[in-house]
Amino acid sequence: MNLTGLPDFGLAAPAPGLHHPFGGGAVLVLPDRLEVASRPDGSPDLRLTLVRGSAPGLPPDPYGVLEFSVLAECPVEDALTALRRSIPGVTVRPTPLSSGFLWMQRFSTLESPRAVVTDGLDRAALSVRVPGATAALLAGLLGGGAVGVGTRAVMEYPGVAARLPVAVTFAPEQLLPALGEVVAREDLVARVASGQLPIEVDADADSPAEALAAAVADRIRVRYGEPAVTADGRPALRLPAEPPVGHVRWDLRQPLLTYRVVPLASDALLPARSWADRHGVDALVESRVVRPLDSGAVDVTISANLPPSPVGALELGVELIAPPKPPRRPQPSRALRTFPLPPDAPPVRLRFAPGEPVEYVSVTYVVLPGLAEPLTGPEISHADDTVRLGPADFPVEFVPVRADRPVLSESTVRVTFRPSTPESGVAEAVLDGDRPSVAFVQTLGAGTLTLDFSPLDGSAAVRVGPLPAAALTVTPALLPGHGPQSVTVRTESLGRVAVDLLAQDAPPAETTTLLLTPVRPSVGWGYSPRSVFRPGYRWRVHGADAWSDVRTGDLVVV
Template structure:
């Protein structure tokens, strides 16, 4: 498992009010988190945000009327302030932007309706990345009325998932998965879906209240460690192994050596900045989907074969109908 250069969650600094992580096993290199995300990033003549109204040729034909909101996002990094702050602590430090494995957008329209979508083609700076939100017919009509103002009436947040290395601690933990999952479920008071805050709060309890066997650096019966760091380490590994959907079907005994580096994922919430360049960064178009036949069709094959063929068990034919993939059909008793 390649962990070098990933953000090291054990070494987190604050520069210009932003999180900065040290690169794992790469001295002098740091990773800067963005402070916000803008959905409309004007790029010359290209439209950064586009609304498409989709409908069929008539109300009785598919698809149902809806809208597609496509945006070009851009992350904002406070480069100068962060670099000055980090070099006061670490002269000669190199700063690079954080990259994300996933990013979800949650928008709230002025009437209170909420829509969400996920970014596609994520890169370090979201270059040439885009995301698409499917809107109901009512929400699409509202978005159309707002697009002349650059969608300024829309608010929301972005949830990004950062891949990194979990903190290391000189201890080992043993537990029964059913007891641990039941303990988290009872503590949170939720059935299945829980979030990282609830899991982190559960592991922040005193060690004697946790359904764990802890061995390692102990001092007078208590951990000689930072309790919050201990909770973050367990929360990282728990979510990576079990996820956030509690399931009683996961059974077995586990032993984790927390001193070994582990690849994990953490979620962070970024505020959405006001849409840039009102009236110039958005466009609207209408798309009418043509009707097409979907009912079964009979295909007759004339193979010019003898009435009775000896030694032939089955006969097949391949149909090529663009733009669909090839379909192979087999026929038993070809003389019938």
């Protein structure tokens, strides 16, 4: 993965919830709340399926399947307004998420954190099987229950580890057991900072203990840890039960991809209940009768939270394989599914011998132009009837780009992807109201994105980029012409001068007049453009008939 543009954990944050980018670019904004995602028709992306046998006493026992997606919402407008006060022209963008956990209160089967699959941007999907009683209670709540259902999540996001003029040496078989199997990140940082762990520090200069501890924790996460949650809901790392043997030396001056977390909370079911009040609960809750399967048959549900509209791949899919188990089952059982899945895709069926444990593997594949054989992902073992896939499960890298509705209400966006290998070829896609998203597929984590905005009102086109080829949500805050603008008006006259200023397309009644004097020869003026694509202003000496041409820039000299 290209590190340029990712959150730089080695730089002091400009404000809580914000990160400077590594190597330059737009400031990154962390999400601060969860919302249920919406489908293209505006309905909540939430479905509850109530499953029962064809007659009382026949299998399966009643159960439910809850499937929903949540969006991690970023306060980009608030962040932009705050930053523009001190950094004129700064732009911001949402921070993409990579993985996480989600759990819900009031339901014992949902109170334990469950891994969610992200689309590489801001959408996380969860599919969970619940007992029949829990499913009935959920159905009642969606149908108008007044009880709140608190939803909490811990989401990971990628960034660049802090760098320090320090090297550390340790033995993993001593350090990791001293931390425990699951350690909260805050506890990990505190214990490293205490200096009581078996870590030797070789420093060229003194480094604050907290900064050193954060840099070491960043590297422990990517080298040894897997994301986890403590029993009391704190972000944590799960460390290997059998750590590697030997001595490790880390040079903390080197940039390294790592991950940090952001906690989020909401009542995720509230928007779904509101929608059901207006449109009826039947669109969110369905019942399904299941007939008994032949002995040994298992229906496997496959869900995939993948970026829409992939470009650069001829086919994406997954194969399920139950290896042969002679003599009772001498042949393998296989099932194939290609993506994207239709909205009501049925499960696939694997066949086992009667009484045989359900054990199979999933292998993703991608067919790329010019390659004789498809690329295949690793084998992932399963022992239940659900396969959940995300972008990280495939043997390629997805570069998802989505333009938000406010951008597409004023323009179309041509996205040009240039991979790091010229032989792969340049790919383009035009985003508009009918196609707001695209995902470019590449085998190497490099390349660039260029965005060309074509305003619908005929205003001049605007180009942003080239940017690093990485997950990107395009909001108006990515454009310099959006949000508060500031101009300094200065005079070199020895007398008093009055200056009129007016934002582009604003009516004359909104003219601002500034008075410049020898005592105050420089005055600031702020304004908000009426359109992100018409962000200019005009000025004139007060009392003059003619205005200047529309201009941009942050300085007027009279």
